[in-house]
Amino acid sequence: MRGFRRLIIPYLIWGVIFILIPMLMIVFYAFVEKGNSVLTMRFTLDNFLRFFEDSIFIEVLLRSLKIAFITTIICILIGYPTAYIIAKLKPASQNICVLLITLPMWINMLVRTYAWRGILLESGLSPEMKVYIGMVYNFLPFMVVQIYTTLSKMNKDYLIAATDLGCNSRQAFMKVTLPLSIPGIISGITLVFLPAVSSFFIPKLLGGGSFVLIGNLIETYFLTAGDWNFGAAISLIMTIVILISMFITKRFDHEKEVDNA
Amino acid sequence: MKRLVLMVLSLVMVICLGGCSGQKTSDVDPIEEYGCDVLNVYNWGEYIGEDVLSNFESEYNVRVNYSLFDSNEAMYTKLQGGSHYDILVPSDYMIQRLIAEDMLQPLDYSVITNADLLYEGTLNKAYDLENEYSIPYFWGNVGIVYDKTLVDQADVESEGWDVFQNTKYKGMIYMYDSERDAFMVALKALGYSMNTDDEAQIEEAYQWLVKVQETMDPSYVTDEAIDGLIYGEKAMGFMYSGDAAYILSQNENMAYFVPEEGTNIWTDAMVIPANADCPKLANEFINYILTYEASYDNSYTVGYASSNAEVLEDMSSEGGDYYENDAYLARTDNDNDEVFENNEVMREMLSELWIKVKNS
Numbered sequence: 098m099r100g101f102r103r104l105i106i107p108y109l110i111w112g113v114i115f116i117l118i119p120m121l122m123i124v125f126y127a128f129v130e131k132g133n134s135v136l137t138m139r140f141t142l143d144n145f146l147r148f149f150e151d152s153i154f155i156e157v158l159l160r161s162l163k164i165a166f167i168t169t170i171i172c173i174l175i176g177y178p179t180a181y182i183i184a185k186l187k188p189a190s191q192n193i194c195v196l197l198i199t200l201p202m203w204i205n206m207l208v209r210t211y212a213w214r215g216i217l218l219e220s221g222l223s224p225e226m227k228v229y230i231g232m233v234y235n236f237l238p239f240m241v242v243q244i245y246t247t248l249s250k251m252n253k254d255y256l257i258a259a260t261d262l263g264c265n266s267r268q269a270f271m272k273v274t275l276p277l278s279i280p281g282i283i284s285g286i287t288l289v290f291l292p293a294v295s296s297f298f299i300p301k302l303l304g305g306g307s308f309v310l311i312g313n314l315i316e317t318y319f320l321t322a323g324d325w326n327f328g329a330a331i332s333l334i335m336t337i338v339i340l341i342s343m344f345i346t347k348r349f350d351h352e353k354e355v356d357n358a
Numbered sequence: 359m360k361r362l363v364l365m366v367l368s369l370v371m372v373i374c375l376g377g378c379s380g381q382k383t384s385d386v387d388p389i390e391e392y393g394c395d396v397l398n399v400y401n402w403g404e405y406i407g408e409d410v411l412s413n414f415e416s417e418y419n420v421r422v423n424y425s426l427f428d429s430n431e432a433m434y435t436k437l438q439g440g441s442h443y444d445i446l447v448p449s450d451y452m453i454q455r456l457i458a459e460d461m462l463q464p465l466d467y468s469v470i471t472n473a474d475l476l477y478e479g480t481l482n483k484a485y486d487l488e489n490e491y492s493i494p495y496f497w498g499n500v501g502i503v504y505d506k507t508l509v510d511q512a513d514v515e516s517e518g519w520d521v522f523q524n525t526k527y528k529g530m531i532y533m534y535d536s537e538r539d540a541f542m543v544a545l546k547a548l549g550y551s552m553n554t555d556d557e558a559q560i561e562e563a564y565q566w567l568v569k570v571q572e573t574m575d576p577s578y579v580t581d582e583a584i585d586g587l588i589y590g591e592k593a594m595g596f597m598y599s600g601d602a603a604y605i606l607s608q609n610e611n612m613a614y615f616v617p618e619e620g621t622n623i624w625t626d627a628m629v630i631p632a633n634a635d636c637p638k639l640a641n642e643f644i645n646y647i648l649t650y651e652a653s654y655d656n657s658y659t660v661g662y663a664s665s666n667a668e669v670l671e672d673m674s675s676e677g678g679d680y681y682e683n684d685a686y687l688a689r690t691d692n693d694n695d696e697v698f699e700n701n702e703v704m705r706e707m708l709s710e711l712w713i714k715v716k717n718s
Contacts, residue, residue, distance in 0.1 A: 153714055214582075218591055305577040307716050314713065320431050321537065322709030323702075 247281030407655025518617030532595030600662030620694025
């Protein structure tokens, strides 16, 4: 077994070059003053103060969180029943259903969002509604597949046992199926919430441009305004917000496990 | 198995055909002649004629590595990140910035003999007074594109840029999602210079844009406006003349108007970065683009006004592809028209104000 450990080395190198170093660069940029070279750099907290001093940035951050949150809730509400129904089908039909749900993901997300632009063109919906539709459409498969995977792996004997012990089917679902599928929901939340909170082309394409989210803000500061330091600070704030929300969901996960035990 | 062999064989044949046919046309050894045989070109998306690159490749017996950018700033970021290119096609203000930062090299006019063919109206602009570093590729201005059947021509012509605040057209307009162009329109509407750094004037322009956002329900887009106007998603927007020319050629209800209060005269020009690997061939490429055939192919395909005087004349006169198309050939006789100048402080300030406009 020991020899296999070396196989981790390529990934380690890859991780350091493409994940760790860029992260450190973001942190570095966020804490230095704009426009000075490496030799004369001065550390500062101004980039962060600027973010919290102006209500507009907080507003954008809160809006992004709100949209990501509502998107996630809708994905659970639609995704759970879908996954549940699929898990009850015959194995062959299950495979076909999962295939059908993941099939659109083979096509580039950008192309599909453009298609929605055309579909919603004449709909008369508000930009906000359009963004929700685009978001739920794009992220729903992640939720369905995650929940389906946990549900299909569930040992069906638990359900028989529950019925034996006098549960009706509703009780069996509430006491057995739902708690056991929590891990699937949690990983579904992670897979939906995180990309949703930072997505920037869906609001850009479907929201008619007046719908600025935190991802658009970061894009603007890096590309148009050319202020990498402030852009890096926003990215860092966003990373922290994501870490906190991940921490909260994980906590929730653990509590459930303790409950079950 | 038999089928597999057949497939491999035919594949080899195709590759061989492609390879052989490329070599036949020129006997020049590019390595000997130019020191390299690959040219890295970095240009805007949808900005070149269909056969221009392949013709250049076979004529000079070289290969062109063609990459695309969608904004000057994105290009600049890539360049600063250490990427090597031999040819760039940035806009005027970006060229000014690149010159100021010593990132370009002077052109070799002993190679670029076709410079005589250039249209004089595009030369010796403020961003590069002697055209020491840049040769115009496409040029034009910014104007109002509107649907004659939905928008009253008299309104557009009497109100100028202020037509974007006429509530008769609420919900029917596009705003170009770029702070530079949006503030240009606002400043011109108010009668100021688009290169102003007077804070009171900028504040006034900001309020002008906020009023548009609050009363007109505009849609903020960039290139999406092209299809949007052709297919009638909205009735009016301000556009670059080249895009406008294309829209006019696709939808006959569309018209183009440039307000008297002035507009932005822009140029996208070819430059050679200081760190180019293949400057000799790059000069040859610029010279090639200036030929009548390449310029014609470019302008014909893309719809932007050529920098080649003869192509310009042929396209806009009777029988040309852009005859009576108001957007193709930009005016050069209005004193209110300006060239955009690079200003770092302003750029940042406008970006932030623009976010606020869209959020108001």
